[in-house]
Amino acid sequence: MSVQPGPATALSMSSATPAIEAVELSKRYGEVQALDGLSIAVAPGTVFGLLGPNGAGKSTAVKILTTLARPDSGSATVAGIDVLRRPDAVRRAIGVVTQRSGVDPVATGRENLQLIGRIHGMRGGEIKARTAELLDRFELTEHADRPARTYSGGMQRKLDVAMGLIHRPQVLFLDEPTTGLDPEARSQMWQEISRLTGAEGLSILLTTHYLEEADQLAAELAIVDRGRIVAAGTPEQLKAGLRGDAIVVELADEVATAKAATALRAVPGAREITADGHTARARVDAGASALPAVLAGLEQAGVLVASATVARPSLDDVYLRHAGRAFAAAHEQEVA
Amino acid sequence: MTTMVSHSGYLTVRAVRALVRQPVFLIITLMQPIIWLLLFGQLFSKVVEIPGFESTGSYLDYLTPGVVVMTALFSSGWSGMGFILDMERGVMDRLLSSPVRRGAMISGPLAYQAVTTVIQSVVIFVVGWLAGARFPGGLVGIVVTIVAAILLASALASFSNALALLLRSQESVIGVAQLLVLPLVFLSSAVMDIRVAPEWIQTVSTYNPVDWAATASRIVLSADPDWYEVLWRLGGLLAVAVVVGWLATRAFRTYQRAA
Numbered sequence: 031m032s033v034q035p036g037p038a039t040a041l042s043m044s045s046a047t048p049a050i051e052a053v054e055l056s057k058r059y060g061e062v063q064a065l066d067g068l069s070i071a072v073a074p075g076t077v078f079g080l081l082g083p084n085g086a087g088k089s090t091a092v093k094i095l096t097t098l099a100r101p102d103s104g105s106a107t108v109a110g111i112d113v114l115r116r117p118d119a120v121r122r123a124i125g126v127v128t129q130r131s132g133v134d135p136v137a138t139g140r141e142n143l144q145l146i147g148r149i150h151g152m153r154g155g156e157i158k159a160r161t162a163e164l165l166d167r168f169e170l171t172e173h174a175d176r177p178a179r180t181y182s183g184g185m186q187r188k189l190d191v192a193m194g195l196i197h198r199p200q201v202l203f204l205d206e207p208t209t210g211l212d213p214e215a216r217s218q219m220w221q222e223i224s225r226l227t228g229a230e231g232l233s234i235l236l237t238t239h240y241l242e243e244a245d246q247l248a249a250e251l252a253i254v255d256r257g258r259i260v261a262a263g264t265p266e267q268l269k270a271g272l273r274g275d276a277i278v279v280e281l282a283d284e285v286a287t288a289k290a291a292t293a294l295r296a297v298p299g300a301r302e303i304t305a306d307g308h309t310a311r312a313r314v315d316a317g318a319s320a321l322p323a324v325l326a327g328l329e330q331a332g333v334l335v336a337s338a339t340v341a342r343p344s345l346d347d348v349y350l351r352h353a354g355r356a357f358a359a360a361h362e363q364e365v366a
Numbered sequence: 367m368t369t370m371v372s373h374s375g376y377l378t379v380r381a382v383r384a385l386v387r388q389p390v391f392l393i394i395t396l397m398q399p400i401i402w403l404l405l406f407g408q409l410f411s412k413v414v415e416i417p418g419f420e421s422t423g424s425y426l427d428y429l430t431p432g433v434v435v436m437t438a439l440f441s442s443g444w445s446g447m448g449f450i451l452d453m454e455r456g457v458m459d460r461l462l463s464s465p466v467r468r469g470a471m472i473s474g475p476l477a478y479q480a481v482t483t484v485i486q487s488v489v490i491f492v493v494g495w496l497a498g499a500r501f502p503g504g505l506v507g508i509v510v511t512i513v514a515a516i517l518l519a520s521a522l523a524s525f526s527n528a529l530a531l532l533l534r535s536q537e538s539v540i541g542v543a544q545l546l547v548l549p550l551v552f553l554s555s556a557v558m559d560i561r562v563a564p565e566w567i568q569t570v571s572t573y574n575p576v577d578w579a580a581t582a583s584r585i586v587l588s589a590d591p592d593w594y595e596v597l598w599r600l601g602g603l604l605a606v607a608v609v610v611g612w613l614a615t616r617a618f619r620t621y622q623r624a625a
Binding site (some may be wrong): 122123126133137151177299 | 369372388454455459460462466477536623
């Protein structure tokens with residue numbers, strides 16, 4: 031009896047090779063070091079989240095992995111294929127949903143899908159069936175023959191994702207897929223993304239600057255800051271890496287920031303103290319019992335407190351710890 | 367090779383479809399030449415009487431191929447705008463991260479430009495004929511004129527595309543369409559027999575591909591064309607189109623490398 035390589039063999043082979051592997055990627059644009067030795071490995075069939083503020087290097091990493099840009103140094107494989115040596119083979123294996131839509135507004139939803147399908151070498155009946163299937167799945171069938179410019183933001187994003195899936199790629203890149211979507215469209219998109227890895231065994235690289243999104247979707251994630259990975263692991267691992275609770279104090283007066291930091295340092299057991307703008311933070315083993323000492327210390331130092339909260343570790347804390355600044359602050363800074 | 371042709375076809379169809387869906391653009395691109403033909407034709411109907419103006423027929427006979435050539439220039443100067451819009455919308459990145467043949471991304475827009483030029487030229491010939499222009503060179507003359515217009519349009523479209531890819535701004539494309547095209551037209555025999563113009567214009571026009579296209583068209587539309595005069599000019603146009611086309615593919619590579 032001849033032995034055919036069955037699904038089990040294929041599965042074990044694919045789990046041996048990472049869906050995406052980047053090794054020491056560096057890229058400089060003029061004065062800006064966009065990537066500074068970024069390395070990641072994405073397990074097949076999972077969502078991997080690349081988290082960081084705008085300008086951290088996420089999009090540059092995606093551009094290199096999707097063959098749109100070449101790194102100055104480093105190497106990468108996608109679906110086991112060398113990105114630099116065989117870009118065309120990589121392009122056949124991937125689906126890409128970039129930040130800027132990529133939908134042709136004059137063409138209908140159906141035509142947009144069919145163009146990408148044809149470019150991938152799909153033909154007649156196959157393309158028709160697959161287009162209908164995706165339109166149905168993303169609830170676009172009703173609007174399939176209307177020009178895409180008449181679509182709402184949420185519908186265009188769905189069409190974008192459908193276009194990334196038409197040729198049944200092995201690896202899907204989603205670059206900030208929910209930016210600009212309203213909360214309802216966002217949660218729909220999250221459901222859809224979860225389904226993709228579940229039922230279809232797709233590997234997904236997701237970039238986002240929404241901590242909540244990464245927490246919700248990613249099996250593993252990496253925090254990017256200034257072109258390099260500063261922390262990586264499952265969301266739980268990353269949160270567990272932080273001992274104790276966070277105490278966040280909102281100050282009534284911005285002038286007192288430095289004074290607040292000094293006062294917090296004097297509190298026994300307080301560590302990882304940061305202060306910027308109106309906010310001072312510290313980490314303690316047990317938040318509730320340390321709070322009185324924190325407030326007393328601040329009062330003694332003459333700092334007016336607007337509010338004080340105790341929080342279990344969140345990804346925001348992880349980000350703060352590894353990137354050395356609060357996520358929101360870093361985000362504002364990069365955007366400004 | 368077949369993939370290259372089919373990919374190029376998909377992109378041409380995409381552009382033609384956009385043109386058909388927004389007929390207002392097609393109408394605008396046709397209004398201008400018709401105004402040129404009818405108003406200019408009336409306004410300057412007496413120029414054929416200037417001594418030295420060599421024309422056997424009416425000014426409209428003279429003007430019609432000139433307007434065909436001009437119109438090809440005016441619309442091809444905007445070609446780069448397609449790249450700019452695709453860059454802004456993210457369509458460019460979508461295509462470049464797909465296995466689309468890179469050559470097709472260059473040849474697709476040129477094929478579309480050729481289709482547009484054919485439509486425009488046919489309409490101009492029909493309007494000219496209805497207004498009273500006659501073309502003794504017949505169908506052969508008309509076809510060769512359209513070929514000359516396509517070659518000229520390809521050259522300028524490639525130039526416009528190259529600028530769009532290198533400078534990535536709408537302004538640069540508009541600049542070409544506005545600043546380059548009119549001088550090229552008026553330094554040629556498109557609307558006026560160059561032999562009644564100052565000598566320096568005559569000298570410049572000898573090297574002006576627009577003049578090659580206009581002159582070749584006029585000769586081939588005459589009763590007894592001198593094919594040598596037609597063919598060397600067509601050859602020149604082909605050479606220019608190939609060289610600028612090559613430059614555009616270089617610009618495409620530069621665009622990708624700068625990503």
